[in-house]
Amino acid sequence: MIRARAARALPWVIKYRPKRIDDVVDQDKAKNILIPWVKSWLEGRIPEKRAALLYGPPGVGKTSLVEAIANEYDLEVLELNASDYRRRSDIERIVGVAARRRSMFKRGVIILLDEVDGINPREDAGGVEALVNVIRETRNPIVMTANDPWKDHLRPLRELSLLVEFKALTVNQIVGLLQRICRAEGIECDREALRFIAERSEGDVRAAINDLQAVAEGYGKVTASIVRMVVRGREKSVEIWKTLSEVYYYPRYAWKVKKAVQQSEKDYEELIAWLNDNTPRKYEHPADIWRALDALSRATLFLSRAKYGGEWSLLSYVFDLMGPGVAFARQDGGVSRARYGYPERIKLLAQMREVREVRERIAEILSRRLLTSKSTVKREVLPLIIALYRESRDTPRLAALALSYGFDEKMVGYLAGPRKAEILRAMQRLKKLRAEERAKATEARTERVEARRPGREEKPRGPVGLDFFLGGGRGRRGRRR
Amino acid sequence: MASALEVLWVEKYRPRRLDDIVNQREVVERLKLFVKERNMPHLLFAGPPGTGKTTAAHALAYELFGENYRQFMLELNASDERGINVIREKVKEFARSRLPPEIPFKIVLLDEADNMTSDAQQALRRLMELYSSVTRFILIANYPSKIIDPIQSRCAFFRFQPLKKEDIVERLRYIAENEGVEYEEEALEAIYEISEGDMRKAINVLQAASFLGKVTVDSVYRVVGMARPREIREMLQAALRGDFMAARNMLRKIMIEYGLSGEDVVRQIHREIFSGELKIPEELRVVIADYLGEVHFRLVEGSDDDIQLGAFLAWLAMLSKKAGGARG
Numbered sequence: 145m146i147r148a149r150a151a152r153a154l155p156w157v158i159k160y161r162p163k164r165i166d167d168v169v170d171q172d173k174a175k176n177i178l179i180p181w182v183k184s185w186l187e188g189r190i191p192e193k194r195a196a197l198l199y200g201p202p203g204v205g206k207t208s209l210v211e212a213i214a215n216e217y218d219l220e221v222l223e224l225n226a227s228d229y230r231r232r233s234d235i236e237r238i239v240g241v242a243a244r245r246r247s248m249f250k251r252g253v254i255i256l257l258d259e260v261d262g263i264n265p266r267e268d269a270g271g272v273e274a275l276v277n278v279i280r281e282t283r284n285p286i287v288m289t290a291n292d293p294w295k296d297h298l299r300p301l302r303e304l305s306l307l308v309e310f311k312a313l314t315v316n317q318i319v320g321l322l323q324r325i326c327r328a329e330g331i332e333c334d335r336e337a338l339r340f341i342a343e344r345s346e347g348d349v350r351a352a353i354n355d356l357q358a359v360a361e362g363y364g365k366v367t368a369s370i371v372r373m374v375v376r377g378r379e380k381s382v383e384i385w386k387t388l389s390e391v392y393y394y395p396r397y398a399w400k401v402k403k404a405v406q407q408s409e410k411d412y413e414e415l416i417a418w419l420n421d422n423t424p425r426k427y428e429h430p431a432d433i434w435r436a437l438d439a440l441s442r443a444t445l446f447l448s449r450a451k452y453g454g455e456w457s458l459l460s461y462v463f464d465l466m467g468p469g470v471a472f473a474r475q476d477g478g479v480s481r482a483r484y485g486y487p488e489r490i491k492l493l494a495q496m497r498e499v500r501e502v503r504e505r506i507a508e509i510l511s512r513r514l515l516t517s518k519s520t521v522k523r524e525v526l527p528l529i530i531a532l533y534r535e536s537r538d539t540p541r542l543a544a545l546a547l548s549y550g551f552d553e554k555m556v557g558y559l560a561g562p563r564k565a566e567i568l569r570a571m572q573r574l575k576k577l578r579a580e581e582r583a584k585a586t587e588a589r590t591e592r593v594e595a596r597r598p599g600r601e602e603k604p605r606g607p608v609g610l611d612f613f614l615g616g617g618r619g620r621r622g623r624r625r
Numbered sequence: 626m627a628s629a630l631e632v633l634w635v636e637k638y639r640p641r642r643l644d645d646i647v648n649q650r651e652v653v654e655r656l657k658l659f660v661k662e663r664n665m666p667h668l669l670f671a672g673p674p675g676t677g678k679t680t681a682a683h684a685l686a687y688e689l690f691g692e693n694y695r696q697f698m699l700e701l702n703a704s705d706e707r708g709i710n711v712i713r714e715k716v717k718e719f720a721r722s723r724l725p726p727e728i729p730f731k732i733v734l735l736d737e738a739d740n741m742t743s744d745a746q747q748a749l750r751r752l753m754e755l756y757s758s759v760t761r762f763i764l765i766a767n768y769p770s771k772i773i774d775p776i777q778s779r780c781a782f783f784r785f786q787p788l789k790k791e792d793i794v795e796r797l798r799y800i801a802e803n804e805g806v807e808y809e810e811e812a813l814e815a816i817y818e819i820s821e822g823d824m825r826k827a828i829n830v831l832q833a834a835s836f837l838g839k840v841t842v843d844s845v846y847r848v849v850g851m852a853r854p855r856e857i858r859e860m861l862q863a864a865l866r867g868d869f870m871a872a873r874n875m876l877r878k879i880m881i882e883y884g885l886s887g888e889d890v891v892r893q894i895h896r897e898i899f900s901g902e903l904k905i906p907e908e909l910r911v912v913i914a915d916y917l918g919e920v921h922f923r924l925v926e927g928s929d930d931d932i933q934l935g936a937f938l939a940w941l942a943m944l945s946k947k948a949g950g951a952r953g
Contacts, residue, residue, distance in 0.1 A: 420932050424869055430942040433869060437936035441928045448927030488877075489931060495881050503884035513636050515679050516825070517704035517737050522889070524826060525633075528833045530883065531851035536836035544631035558884065 156357045157350050160325055162212045168205045169317050169349065174198065174308045175209065178287075181306055182213055185285045186252060193306040195279045195286040197260070199293040200310030203348030206289040210256050220247040223256045232270030235278060243282035253284045261290035261298060276300045296490065312347025315339065321349065322356050326366065333366040340371050384410055384418060388484055391419065391471045392426045398468035405467035412447070412462060414490070416440060419470055421487040429477025439469030502558045509549050533560040533567065543570035634832045635825050638800055643684045646677050647824070648792045652783050656681065660688045663729045667753055667762045669777060671769035672785025675823025678765045681785075682734050685763075690728050697725065698732040703740040712741075712748040720756040731760045738764040739771035746773045753779055787822045790814070796824065797831050801840065806831075808840035815842045819849055854879055857893045858903060864941035865905065872938040877931070887930030891921045894937075909944075916940060 162168045165175060178198070184191045198206040214221045222242045239255065247253045263271045279286055279301075293302060319338045326333040338356070345352035359366050390404035408415050423436045443465035450458040503526070507518040510525055533542055533556075546556055546567060556571070557564040640646045643653050643660070652670075659665035670678040686694040699719040701711065716733055724731065735741070741749070753762055753776065764780060766772055797813045800806075812834070820827035833848045834840045856879050864872035879885060885893075895917060897903055898910050905913075920937045924930065 416929070416932070420935065424873070424935075424939070430867060430869060430939055430946050434936060434939035434943045437932060437939050441923065441933040441936045444929035444932055445923055445926055448929075452927065492877055492881065492931070496884070499881055499884035500886070510633075511702070511705070514633065514825075515639070515683060515700075515736075517702040519704045520674075520737075523892070525829060527852035527854075528829055528848070531848060532833055532836045535851050538836050541631050541836060544629065545633075548630060548632045561882065 155354070156325060156329075157353045160328070160353065162205070162208045163215055165209070165212045165216055168209045168212055169313055169321055171205055171209060171310055174310050177306065177308050178209065179213065182217065182219075182254070182285060186217060190283075191306070193304065194282050195288060195301070195305040196308055197288045197290060197293055197301060197305035198308045198310060199290045201312050201347060202291055203345070203350035203352075204310045204313055205349065206310050207256070207258060210254065210287050210289075214254050218251045219254045220250045220252070221254050221256055223258065232274040235271055235274040239275065239278050239286075243278050243284055243286065245284065255282070255284055255286045257286065257288045259290065260288040260301065261292045261295055263297070272297055272300055276304060279304050296494070313349060314347070315342045318342035318345060318347070318349060318352050322352060325353065325356065326360075329360065331360050331364075331366060333360075334368055336368040337366045337371040340368060384408060384415075385484060387415065388418065388422060388426075391467060392422075392474075392479055394479075395468070395471040398464075398472065401467040401471045402463050405463050412459075412466070414487075416443060416447075416466055417487040417489045417493075418484075419466055421489055422484050423470060425482045425485060426479050427474055427477060428480050429474075431476045432474045435473035435475070436470040439465045439473055443469060499558060502554050506549075506551065506555050506558065509551075513549065530559055534563060539566060539570045540574065542567055543574050546571055547574060633829070634800055634804070635828045638796075638828065639680055640677075640684060641687055643681070643688060646681055646684060647796055648788060649677050649681065649785055652681060652785060655783070656685050657688075659685065663689065665730075665761055665781075667757070667780045668764070668783060669769060669772065669780035670763065670765045670783045670785060672767070673787050673822060674767055675820070675825040675827070676785040676788055677824065678785050679734075679736055681783075682732075682736075682763045682765065686732055686734075689732075697728050698734055700734045700736070702736045703745075704737040709742060709745040709748055712745045712752070716749065717752055720752050720760040724759040730758075733760055733762045734765070735762065736765045737767070739766035739768045743773060746776060750775050750779070788824055790817050793817045793820065793822070793824060793827050797827060800828065800831065801835075804835070806835045806840060807838075809842060812840045812842050812845050815845045819845065853893065853896070854883060857890070857897050858900075860938070861894065861897060861903060861941065864938040865945050867942045867945040869939050869942040872942070873935050876934055876938060880930070887924045887934055888921065890930075890934060891917060891924065895921075912944075913941070 165179070168175070178196060181191055181193075181196060198210070200206060211221060213219070222245075224239060224242070239257070242253070242255050245253055257275075260275070263275075288301065288305065290298070293307070319335070319342045322338045322341065323333065323335075326338075337359075341352050341355045341359075345355065355371075356366065359371055363370050387404050387408040387410070390401055395401045405412075405415060410418065419440055420437070423440070424433050427433045427436060443462045446458050446461045446465065450456050450462065503522065504518070507521045507526065510521045511518045514521065514525065529545075536542060542560075546559075551559070553564075553568060556567050560567045643656055646653055668682075670681065672678055683694075686698050690697045699716065701715065706715075716735075719731070720733060722731075735749075749762075750773070752760075762780075764772065764776070769777065769782070794813045794817055797816060798808075801808045801813075813831075816827050816830050816834075819830060830845060830849060831840065833852075834844045837844045837848060856875050860872050860875040860879065863875060876890070879890065880887075883889075895914065898913050898917065917937065920933055923933055
C-alpha cells in the first residue's frame with residue numbers, strides 16, 4: 145500500500161524519463177549531431193563550437209537527450225535552470241565557475257542551461273553577453289535549450305553554438321510511447337483513447353504523459369469515452385501565420401477576427417508590428433492600406449493610454465482595432481498573394497532607439513553649453529551641425545568642433561554618417577598636434593594660461609545642480625574669450 | 626593655427642555681463658538696479674526666441690554672485706522636464722536648502738516655463754511663496770499668457786523686444802570680423818531675414834555658412850537648405866505618386882539616419898507642404914495640413930510614430946489614386 149502510494153506520487157514524466165539514448169523517441173538527426181560533439185570533448189579535443197543550442201517545441205526530448213547521453217557516457221550534469229540564473233552577475237559567478245570545474249567522480253562535466261530563450265533582454269541585462277564570455281572560455285561542454293532560438297537578442301548565442309533542431313513527434317510515435325507506459329503500469333488502455341491524447345498533445349510528449357497519468361489515476365482505466373470527457377485541448381496559442389490569414393483573407397465576422405488576434409502566440413505589440421509590415425504587402429488598394437494603418441495607429445493610441453494611464457480595460461479596443469479594424473479596412477481592392485514577411489520594424493526599432501540615444505546625448509551636451517533646451521538644440525542646432533559634418537569640406541574645423549564638445553565615436557558617426565572615419569582621423573591628428581604644441585608651450589609659459597582657454601575638450605561644464613548643495617561640488621566654469 | 630579651437634559661436638559670443646547685451650536697454654537698466662541693491666523680486670522674462678532672455682538671466686546671476694554663479698542657481702528647462710515631479714522634487718529641494726552665507730538668495734531659473742503643465746505651475750506657485758526669503762525664481766517664456774495668473778502676479782514682468790535688423794547685422798559683423806571670416810554685406814542681411822529676429826539662429830547660420838568658405842547670400846541659403854533633409858520632400862513626392870512602399874522606406878531611413886522622432890518628421894513635413902518646391906494644387910496643401918494636424922495630435926497623445934506616419938503616407942497615396950495618379 146505504502147509502496148503503491150509512493151510510486152504513484154512520482155510524476156510519470158519523471159518516472160519514465162529516458163535513461164539511455166535509445167529510449168529517447170526519434171530525434172535521430174539531433175542525436176547524430178550531438179553525440180559526436182560530446183565524444184569529441186571526452187577525447188580531449190575541444191570542438192570549435194563550445195556550446196550546443198538545442199531548439200524545438202516543448203516536450204520533444206531536448207533535456208531528456210542530454211540526460212541520457214550523460215548517463216551513457218558517465219558524465220556529471222550540472223543543470224542550471226536558467227530561470228534562476230540569468231543576470232550577468234549570476235552567470236559569471238555560477239556558470240563561470242562550472243565552466244572551469246572538473247568532475248570528481250565521473251569522466252567529465254556537462255553543463256545544461258535550460259530555457260535560455262527566457263532571458264529577458266531588459267530585466268536580465270547583460271545576461272546574454274555574460275553567457276557569451278563564459279562559452280568562449282569554457283573547459284566543459286555547455287548545452288542550452290530553447291523553444292524559440294530566433295529571438296533577436298539571442299543572436300550572439302546562436303553564432304557561437306552548434307545548432308541542433310528537435311522536431312515535434314508524430315501521433316504514432318507518441319501513441320507507441322504511451323502504450324509502453326500503460327504496459328509498465330499494468331493499466332488497461334484502448335488504442336483509440338491513446339490516439340486522442342496524442343493528437344491533443346500536438347507533438348508534446350510531456351503533455352501527453354501528463355494527460356495519460358491524469359486519466360489513469362483518476363479513473364483507473366483509460367478508455368476513449370473517459371478521455372474525450374477529461375482531456376480537452378490545451379489553450380494553445382495560434383501561430384502567427386494563422387492569425388494573419390484570419391485577418392487578411394476574407395473575414396466574415398468581427399468577433400472571430402478579434403479572437404484570432406487575442407489568441408496569437410505573439411503579444412499584442414509584436415503582432416501590431418507584424419500587421420503594420422504585412423498590410424501593405426497584402427492589400428492592393430491604397431485606400432485599403434490607409435484605412436488599415438489608420439485603424440492600427442488608433443490601436444497604438446489606445447495601447448499607450450492603457451499602458452501609461454494604467455487603464456487596462458482599454459486593451460479591448462486595441463484588439464478591436466488591430467484585428468477587425470485591419471480586416472474590414474479592405475473595401476476597395478483585393479488581397480495580394482505576396483508572402484508574409486517578418487516585420488523589419490522590430491529590428492528597425494532597436495536601431496532607431498540606438499540612434500536616438502546618441503542624438504539625445506549630443507543634445508544634452510550642447511544644451512548645457514548653449515544654455516538652451518534639448519528640444520531647441522534638436523530642432524535648430526543639430527540639423528545645421530549634421531549638414532556641416534556631411535557637406536562641409538573644412539575637415540580640420542569639423543574635427544576641432546568635435547573635440548571642443550567631447551563628441552565620441554558614436555556621436556561623430558551620427559553627425560558625419562559616411563564621413564565618420566575621415567573626421568575621426570582628423571580628430572586624432574589634431575589631438576597629437578595639440579599635445580606637441582602644449583609640450584612646447586610648457587617650456588615657455590605656465591600651464592595655467594592653457595587651462596584658461598575656452599572650449600577645451602573636456603567634460604562639459606554644465607550648470608551646478610542640486611548635488612552641489614547636497615554634497616560634493618563640480619568644476620567651475622572656465623573664463624571666456 | 627592648424628590646431629585652432631572651434632567652439633559654437635553662440636556659446637563663444639554670449640554676453641556675460643548685463644552691459645554686453647544688445648539692445649534691451651530698458652530691461653538691462655532695471656536689472657542693474659537689482660544688482661546694485663543686491664535684492665530682487667521673482668522675475669518673469671517674456672519675449673520672442675533669441676532676444677536674450679536666458680542670457681540676461683545668466684548675466685544677472687553672474688553680476689550678483691560672481692564667477693561661480695552657477696553654483697547658486699538651479700537651471701531647469703521646462704521643455705525637457707515639464708512634469709510636476711521635477712517641481713516637487715528638484716525645485717523644492719533646492720529652494721528650501723540652506724542659504725550659503727556669501728549670497729543674498731539663490732536663484733531658480735526656469736527656462737521655457739510656458740511649457741510647464743498647469744499642475745506643475747500650481748505646485749511652483751506654492752514654492753514661490755514658501756521659500757521666497759531664500760530663493761528667487763526667474764521664469765522665462767515665449768508666451769507669457771501660458772503662465773497661470775497667480776504666478777504672473779507674483780513676478781516682476783520684463784518684456785524683451787524683438788531685435789532690430791541693425792542689432793543683428795551689427796553683431797554678425799562683429800563676430801565675422803573677429804573670426805576673420807570673409808563675408809558679403811548682403812549675406813548678413815539674408816541671415817537676418819532667415820533668422821526672423823532670433824539672434825541664436827542668426828549666429829548659428831553665420832557660423833555654418835562660414836564652414837563652406839566665404840559667406841555669401843548663396844552659401845547662406847545653401848547651408849539652410851542642407852539642414853532640411855531633402856528626403857522629406859522625396860518621401861512626399863513618392864507618396865503623392867502613389868508609391869506607398871517607396872515612401873515608407875524613405876520614412877524609415879529618415880527616422881533612423883537622423884534619429885528623428887515622429888513629431889520631428891511631422892514638423893518637417895509641415896514646412897514642406899507650404900514650400901513652393903512641392904508642386905501640388907494650392908487647395909491640396911490645406912487638405913494635407915488638416916490631416917497632418919490630426920496625425921500630429923495623435924502622436925502627441927501617444928500613438929506609434931512609424932504606424933501613424935505610415936498611415937499618413939498611405940493617405941497621400943490614396944489621394945493620388947483618386948486624382949487619377951497623374952501628378953508627379
